Amino acid sequence: MDLSNVAVFMDRDGTVSKEIGYVNHPHRYELLPRTGLAIKKLNQSGIKAILATNQAGVARGYFKEEMIGQVHNKLEDLLEAEGAYLDAIYYCHHHPRVGEGKFKKECNCRKPEPGMLLQGKEEFGIDLERSYMIGDKISDVEVAHRVGAKGILVLTGYGIGDYQNAQDDWKVEPDYVAEDLFDAVEWILMDLEARED
Template sequence: MKKAIFFDRDGTLNEEVHFLHKIADFVWTEGAIEAIKFCNDHNYLAIVITNQSGVARGYYPEEDIMKLHQWMNDQLKGHGAHLDGIYYCPHHPEGIIGKYALKCNCRKPLPGMLLRAEKDFDIDMAKSYLIGDGARDVECAEAAGVKGIRYTGGNLYQALMDGMKEN
């Protein structure tokens, strides 16, 4: 079985931008690339899990999310790093786009995205971590049997190292 570090996206890997979907608005947080490279260099899968309710709300199409995530991996390649997986939840029960306007098990704090990644990659959840800026991220981690690390700003790599020592 493999171990993973799951990353929340908005407010963790990138600076918080409300309903981020444009590459031009994306800014890596300090230490984000180094945190991902740490995963790659130390036998952890680097996996993003992110709520993207802007799709259900009609603010942008799923294609924008996919383009942004491809761009992120392209940027990481230039640093000798990569994301192994990216999972997103386009749903929201109050959405206006019919097929996305629903309750689901993948919207954090529910653990659906983590559980899907566990199956897809054969992950040992007890040896894995999730780092995110919201209480719902830590709640999601706990629901999936993963150690949660609350990121409160600053250098993401350092926050990950400190959080892994504590857990």
């Protein structure tokens, strides 16, 4: 089964790493348990592992854009130590209502807008209808469905609260609700096998 044009897009905070609010220093950044194992499984399967994260802390003035790069360097180092890697990292530093200058704007990249997933399609020839988005907010599921992908809600980060308290307000339903990123990846691999049969 050729999975080279399949991607798993992942939210960052609360999905790949601990949700601690705005990460304004690399020392505050920590992976969630089993994240390295989950991404390594994707690497071994040939599926593209892509980070897609809203980082409006820049627009809000909480930190400079360079901080995002520093945090992502730490993320890549932590994954490398576990034998895993990301194929791409996309982030949106805009906010439609807050901030100044170029950071305050309506954009196509802030989830649930699909810009980051479309960027993956453009850069890697991704078949979005065979692909997935994993996140701890229902907006991550929403962005997946906008491009024909499957959306998975993890119960880490904001996910457990969203699942238990906000379901009545959801505009979309997750294709799967996972304990964590590793559980989500295991389900994806089974789902892909079932779809290919």
